[in-house]
Amino acid sequence: MNHRFACEVYYEDTDLSGFVYHANYLKFIERARSAWVAGLGVNQNAMREAGLVFAVRRIEADFLAPARLGDALEVQTEVASQTAARMVLAQSVMKDGVALFDAQVTLVAMGTGGRPVRLPEALRGALDAGQA
């Protein structure tokens, strides 16, 4: 099951190659994750006030084809696997049904001082319920 998130390419995203600067695909998929967890009822501001943030632990990313200024992109997100403490997402940046960028992103929740903790209850619940 797939979460879908729309994302347009602006000047700020490009570099002098004329294409999107490679690191910015990581921003696009992070926006999609934020929209996705917000949709599951996880408030990242409240998390942070409780001393908790999501942290990316590992990314495997393939840059398949370049995106350009003005492109209307779609980020597709699904849960590849998860445990109480970590979750692996498969995320793709699509244009007109073609993947420009694929990534496997391993996420953990991290408490004050950088120590990993269990993922938020709401998120685990939502995952168990197959909402992602």
Added chain:
Amino acid sequence: MNHRFACEVYYEDTDLSGFVYHANYLKFIERARSAWVAGLGVNQNAMREAGLVFAVRRIEADFLAPARLGDALEVQTEVASQTAARMVLAQSVMKDGVALFDAQVTLVAMGTGGRPVRLPEALRGALDAGQA
């Protein structure tokens, strides 16, 4: 009197025009301000733990000539005026002695919740002593 800060242009700073993306000059001059206040003994991590951050209140910026990938830039910073609560800096981004970007930046210190407070003692002391 002038604080000088070296700064190189990387791919991330450019956009598809082939030049530096305009908003990134604000990053360059902010790096220079951080280096400058660090040199005056102000630790921004300690400030933040004490519930205090610097905030930009106003910027007037002239974009005079474009910078390119690989350019070796120098940011020059001086205090134009100051009171207990705010400080106006004149900052220029130079290349080979020519200004590419000029800005007047008004800074305040801001406490938890967004309320302005007096500038850090160390900074005001340093300014009074003409170290900037």
Added chain:
Amino acid sequence: MNHRFACEVYYEDTDLSGFVYHANYLKFIERARSAWVAGLGVNQNAMREAGLVFAVRRIEADFLAPARLGDALEVQTEVASQTAARMVLAQSVMKDGVALFDAQVTLVAMGTGGRPVRLPEALRGALDAGQA
């Protein structure tokens, strides 16, 4: 008359103050300008292939109140004044009807090598017709 553009705050936009990093408001209003000129029929990719880009010549910006992660912002854009060669826009970043950021942005069109040229016909026509 006002162009309106929706924009959300993501993790990438924030800094350790917990608020939006100041330079990123310039990105938000640039996205709005891109959406606005696209709506007027100006294709910035085609412009660039014709050796022409928009360049920001001057910005006066007031940072009035901080935006936070997850905020739903609206950028409002209107033409304050214009000549054949340059155009001044008044742009505001609003949250719930309150301005967090105000800017006056002077734009020119720039040819290969950095020389200013006349603004694109479509854009001037649209402006004359009061479409902005």
Added chain:
Amino acid sequence: MNHRFACEVYYEDTDLSGFVYHANYLKFIERARSAWVAGLGVNQNAMREAGLVFAVRRIEADFLAPARLGDALEVQTEVASQTAARMVLAQSVMKDGVALFDAQVTLVAMGTGGRPVRLPEALRGALDAGQA
């Protein structure tokens, strides 16, 4: 053999977690690659005018420990493997001798229109000579 590149953490690099925003490590290692190829005599501006840019094809990245504002980082770069058309670099972001971030980065050279081409002669020569 190791190329070493110094890199400091500024406000722009952090997010509201108080640490460096994860995508920015990709910027840090890209700066290091640019410095490295420049040191080998490869001029990326000249490359681009000749219709050629480096493109990242794949990244495997491990985020091991967070970096903070003001941290003095060192990026270490070495060639893990290479062919005429692609090169795999091992890059680490170090702080006080400890790796905060490790990545394997696959690079290709890309011609106008997005087609891969052979890596620049100077770069292949330098690699053969064991200068990296």
